[in-house]
Amino acid sequence: MYETHGTVVGTVITTPVTRSGSAGEEFLAFRMASTVRRRDYTTGEWRDGSTLYLTVTCRRRLMSGVVRSLAKGDPVIVTGELRTNEYTTRDGVARTDLELSATAIGPDLARCTVVLDREPRTVAPTEPTESASTEPDPAEPTAAETLVA
Template identity: 35%
Template structure:
């Protein structure tokens, strides 16, 4: 398990799609992660360079986070995934386009900066018996 935690603000408005063929929801957004540090000479807090991450979530995680907007403070837990791909130019030359994204397993509001309201999803029905087996006599 290579899950990491990323805390930042959503960049531009997230895109939410529902694939009718697979029946899965997909949410994608950019995440701005700023590292703050204290200047040793002045003692003042400063913002470091912004790291921009592409985040993608699927299924219930995507559906439950679909109401997020740009600027929202969020916490994302997920795994870095390499989605690099190769393109061929008009002259026949191939080149790789590097693309790394965070495959989110959890997306939630950063409660240090935002309040949340919990709306529980209805439980999914499971196949099979929901009762315990009778004890053997």
């Protein structure tokens, strides 16, 4: 199957919701809209063009970050794999939906500001063991010897 990767800049238009897939795995989904803006050079004004609507899904660690960070109305940049889903409504109408399976999601800093809330990084303390020595091993070549060789 061919994978089409893309990046879409737009606005979250629905509240992100956690759902379950057919295999029982959880994912987060929301809808976003991206509207083309063009400048009318005769008047100097910006005009809205057509709007692209798509469903964004995310899984695993990305899902937990999105659920804590995004809400309806937020400006976002989403990168991932684009695909189409074909389905039939309850009324029997055939429909096609564009889905972006996200690999990265972030705020659009051209339209908002953010304050990062980083998790503190924990580094396991390294204690010297009895076999570890601070003295260089005479059998190992030094950096200068390695460069000469």
